Amino acid sequence: MQTYEVNLKWTGRRKGVLSSPILPQSIEVATPPDFPKGMEGIWSPEHLLIASINSCLLSTFLSIAENSKLEFVSFESKSTCHVDLIDGKYTITEIILKPKIIIPYAQKPDRAKHILEMSEKSCLISSAIKAPILLQSEIYVEHSLMAVSDPY
Numbered sequence: 001m002q003t004y005e006v007n008l009k010w011t012g013r014r015k016g017v018l019s020s021p022i023l024p025q026s027i028e029v030a031t032p033p034d035f036p037k038g039m040e041g042i043w044s045p046e047h048l049l050i051a052s053i054n055s056c057l058l059s060t061f062l063s064i065a066e067n068s069k070l071e072f073v074s075f076e077s078k079s080t081c082h083v084d085l086i087d088g089k090y091t092i093t094e095i096i097l098k099p100k101i102i103i104p105y106a107q108k109p110d111r112a113k114h115i116l117e118m119s120e121k122s123c124l125i126s127s128a129i130k131a132p133i134l135l136q137s138e139i140y141v142e143h144s145l146m147a148v149s150d151p152y
Helices: 045-067 109-122
Strands: 007-012 015-019 027-030 074-086 089-104 133-135 138-142
Touching: 027 045, 045 074, 045 089, 045 109, 089 109, 109 133, 109 138
Parallel strands: 089 133, 089 138
Antiparallel strands: 007 015, 015 027, 074 089
8 A cells, every 4th residue: 555645734814835745845725716815826726636637647648658668759738627616515527638649650649549548547546536537639640851862
């Protein structure tokens, strides 16, 4: 069994500081500005939730891609979540992950997309979330510019 520890200390108003005994940096967190007395420019619980899902997608993809011998040139991902007021309480109603990878010309886009889908399904954090998670993948094939010599 693995255990991860995160500590939170309230620093005043609607904010606090997250830390971990094994990490060198702390993260300031606050109530998001959309909520009463929320604060702009500071990471919110909602940001941290979708950041953890997005980073889990990356780490799971890296593992599955390596085991599957999928070569790729780059990986980027944007994530969003929708929060709605339902029955008097705020609820995350949908999470959207938009990974974008570039693969070498020799790789197959369908295979890369399948590995992304496997990564989302295998992600530990995604599995713990009850809101629907939509995966909107973009796969691009890198085309190298090859010089063509004149046969004449």
